[in-house]
Amino acid sequence: MSKARLLCLTAAIAAAMATTFPAQAKKQQQQQQQTTYGTVAYRASVLHFTGDPAVTQQPYEYYEDGVLLVGSDGKVKTVGPASTVLAANQNVQVVDYRGRLIVPGFIDSHVHYPQTEMIGSFGEQLLEWLNTYTFPTEKQFGNKDYARGVARTFIGELVKNGTTTALVMGTVHPESVDALFEEAATRNMRIIAGKVMMDRNAPDYLLDTPETSYADSKALIQRWHKRGRALYAVTPRFAPTSTPEQLTMAGKLLQEYPDVYMHTHISENKSEIAWVQELFPASAGYLDVYNSFGLSRKRSVYAHGVHLREDEFASLASTGAAIAFCPTSNLFLGSGLFDLQQAEKHGVKVGMGTDVGAGTSFSALRTMGEAYKVIQLHKAFTDTPADKKPLTALKSFYLSTLGAARALDLEDKIGSFKAGNEADFVVLNPNATELLKFRSAKATSLEEKLFVLQTLGDDRAVERTYIMGKRQ
The missing domain is CATH 3.20.20.140 (Metal-dependent hydrolases)
Structure with missing residues (x-):
């Protein structure tokens, strides 16, 4: 049986169960989603640090169109360019935050x-x-x-x-x-x-x-x-x-x-x-x-x-x-x-x-x-x-x-998107206020964009907060 026919049959069975056994159907649907979407790809501009900017020549990784890949265990699987990560992980749920910036919590x-x-x-x-x-x-x-x-x-x-x-x-x-x-x-x-x-x-x-x-x-x-x-x-x-x-x-x-x-x-x-x-x-x-x-x-x-x-x-x-x-x-x-x-x-x-x-x-x-x-x-x-x-x-x-x-001696757990770290992260919106939007449009470098966020931003710029991969 082809994969397409199998999916259709699964959907038909789920629909029949939903009519006859709604509670059981809901539970099965949740389990199916957890299996299908155990790994989630968050697509946005992505920034995290690998060293101290005061002493390290290349202290960060930045992907203008990037993906943070988070496993079902709430930990980072990988981070990188969207084209590369998505090509290697085609059957994952993609949460699209393009136009936003993802940084560690x-x-x-x-x-x-x-x-x-x-x-x-x-x-x-x-x-x-x-x-x-x-x-x-x-x-x-x-x-x-x-x-x-x-x-x-x-x-x-x-x-x-x-x-x-x-x-x-x-x-x-x-x-x-x-x-x-x-x-x-x-x-x-x-x-x-x-x-x-x-x-x-x-x-x-x-x-x-x-x-x-x-x-x-x-x-x-x-x-x-x-x-x-x-x-x-x-x-x-x-x-x-x-x-x-x-x-x-x-x-x-x-x-x-x-x-x-x-x-x-x-x-x-x-x-x-x-x-x-x-x-x-x-x-x-x-x-x-x-x-x-x-x-x-x-x-x-x-x-x-x-x-x-x-x-x-x-x-x-x-x-x-x-x-x-x-x-x-x-x-x-x-x-x-x-x-x-x-x-x-x-x-x-x-x-x-x-x-x-x-x-x-x-x-x-x-x-x-x-x-x-x-x-x-x-x-x-x-x-x-x-x-x-x-x-x-x-x-x-x-x-x-x-x-x-x-x-805090927690570098092996949080603070960056190193593979295996706990997926605590924040989605920042550089257009959260009219002034931020106006000023961010004039920013021409990553550092200028960050400086605008830290100078003009506040809680309104925090669009989403995730703890161990779970949206709060």
Whole structure:
């Protein structure tokens, strides 16, 4: 029997079943679609990075008319020119996004989900801002139902903005972490998160102890780390809110569970740095405090690093720790200007972070736009402006995809379209607004098109978000 006749017979049987046994027919149809369209070809312009644009001569692959081929397991099968990939895969479903740009899902290297509801709070710098806004807000997260509602909004905002992975701070309450991981699991989303450890210099209603922070964190690690796509981060908030005893317990957790993350803040604000020196007078600096408790290593991520010294950059590179560059919040709180070129000089891994709620947008595109301004200002106010280079659009997109994946030690899973990677990706529409459409039409190179997107784009430019090959 010919293939055409077999297909006709199959359709006739399906039609007869639909009349007699509608439920069974629907189930069979779904199974047939899964078999026929197990592999899907997404056709669009496709971009992903293979290296750091600052150090690699050809750091990306770009296909003007390309195909991203995703298997039924939600992983990348291949990427390449449409003519080549489709010729080799003729019996696959094709989803046509021509006129759009497909990139790997954005990765947020530092964000606070409990601060979603206080985003855009007026008029303070870091330490005052924590006491005025952050701590009172976080008090509510001991109520899991409350935390779950905020987690749902938070995850929804990430997805709407094309963010498919995030390194997230919860609150001191274990319930806050449970609520976040549970919500992320409904979308099969990769989230790295942890309960804040904080036993001093905060309101009594937010304090734990070295012993309870250790016990609660250990229980959360055992409950969530590597369950599905969830990963755990040991999370001392920052040095001023943890006693030496608590930081010792954080180091103990890292020794007991060497594949978990460590997530904290460093050198965000000059007053903060002075405070750390007062609290730890024997230390040789802010980073030395963390180093002395064994907290710097691969999968340690330090948010901000605005005022790091050169020897501290060198130390971070030697331990394999990473920095989350958070331009929007650094500008919003008046914290200062991160020196990206120093990080590059020393080979420190860097990812982009929104730092909501001090950061004022969930959008990776808007965050890239603010990063460009930070580097421009750094060039304007440095003693050696000729040595400073503008932040290119290629580097910006790298920091939000492969660069962030490397910072999180997840390069073998996300951040690029390497075969076998998890198919988290975003479909960007360069014509999403009238202004974008008008300006994009004038762009003559890939880098100019990307720069227009990061300068004028926001969540409206994110047409679709896919997690493990599934449209959200």
